[in-house]
Amino acid sequence: MSYADKVFIETCKDILENGVWDTDYDVRPRWEDGTPAHTIKKFGVVNRYDLSKEFPIITIRKSAFKGAIDEILWIWQKKSNRVAELGSHVWDSWTDESGTIGKAYGYQLGVKHQYKEGMFDQVDRVLYDLKHNPSSRRMLTNIFNHQDLHEMMLYPCAYSMTFNVSGNRLNGILNQRSQDMLTANNWNTCQYAVLLCMFAQVSGLEPGELVHVIADAHIYDRHVPMVEELIKREPYEAPEFAMDKSITDFYQFTVDSFSLKDYKYHPFKERIPVAV
Template sequence: MSAADEIYKNLVQDILKHGIWDKEQAVRTVWADGTPAYTKSVICKQVSYDNTEVPILTTKRVPWKSAIHELLWFYVKRTSDCAYLDQNKVTIWKEWTNDSNNIGKAYGYQLGKPVMINGKMTNQVHHLIDQLKNNPASRRHVISLWDIDELDQMELYPCVWNNQWIVKQGRLYLIVNARSNDIGLGNPFNVFQYYVLQRMIAQITGYQLGTLTFNLNDAHIYERHMEPLQEQITKDSYPAPEFWINPEINDIDDFTIDDFKLIDYQHHPSMRLEIAI
């Protein structure tokens, strides 16, 4: 079994066996039919990937190009305008897109907005790369998508809200913090795309890959996802695929979808899971 499939299987089993229901609460999320979307959760779950293989599931198809498109929208385009997603037929944000075809001051907006740091006008992404190159020993390599002054102007509060980068002995480590993680739909997407981001940043800054770690503060499975996930984790996995990234790219702003290839990705069919909104 591939490492990603094994980690995912253990995570799903842990939640199903030890998770805590929220059925006594007035939950925010609902299904399309208007009924409450209850979940079972484990609190403060940590999962880590050694990055010796690509962390993408094979027990179902993960739409990897859509995952990279969302990543590029956030970290390269650095905008909340959904035009880029529309151009590339990515529909994952449709439930949270406002009448102006954007998601408010969330995600890409926070990454792209001008900030003054040490007397220099920059943005969070460019500042991170500059500091990784020129001040690698720092323990302040942090990107935050949680601006408390602008939360009420976001269509959805950021779920993956913070990440920290650490350089040790020539390796670049990434820790991703999620306040909330939908294990059925969001988690497989998030794990793969942050692996891709780590590969991008490591290439630009000249470091080898360290580990990728996710801290999942509320790791949950929606009630209507439980039966499909129980079936999914019984499937035999395939070997992990290979991932190619264009070695010629040395500037974060130059990456496009054509600079990535997922090679020999064998997988079971896609799974249709209802979206809680």
């Protein structure tokens, strides 16, 4: 089976069997009908994926591979907060009257900061260090900027990446404060695996390990039956991931630079409600 399926199934089983419900609290998220969206959760989930072995995409239902890449390019390459520049509609519920998500995600990565070597935004700083100082233990990004939180339509969920070179392998740690397991877990895993592959390739390195740290890994109450059905399925083998090996400039990647060969997955036709 796909290793990502194994991780997803085991994590969801652990949450359902050993998690804690927040039904005693007045929670912020709401369903479309205004009902409070409660969750069952586990604290401090850590998942590890060795990208040199296989690409971490689930097969028990289709993961929107191209959509995930489109969003990661929107955030990390375009450094955009303008929803019209995104191909999908995943951010529609958090769009303000100006058509942006406020000073969130890509906006934060595009802000330039003063370093001793000059002015860089966070993405270009990592690319600079990977080229000039790959042994650095200071290669990280953080978009949870407290002074701008009041101008964000949604506080960042996946908020920090730490990069580390070991030998010729580029490893990364994705820190996430909150994770909706059904709608977003494998979406985030896929897109940050692709990001790590992009950074590795343009830096002359091989992709290594992606470590996904989730502070609050949860399943929403209305998602529980769907998750219970999903984790009973027999997974397929992982597909083969490919990327355009001719690209050496991070800003030249497009959604079409990536593909999956022999991606088999189970059908999943239910509409997944999203809590806002």
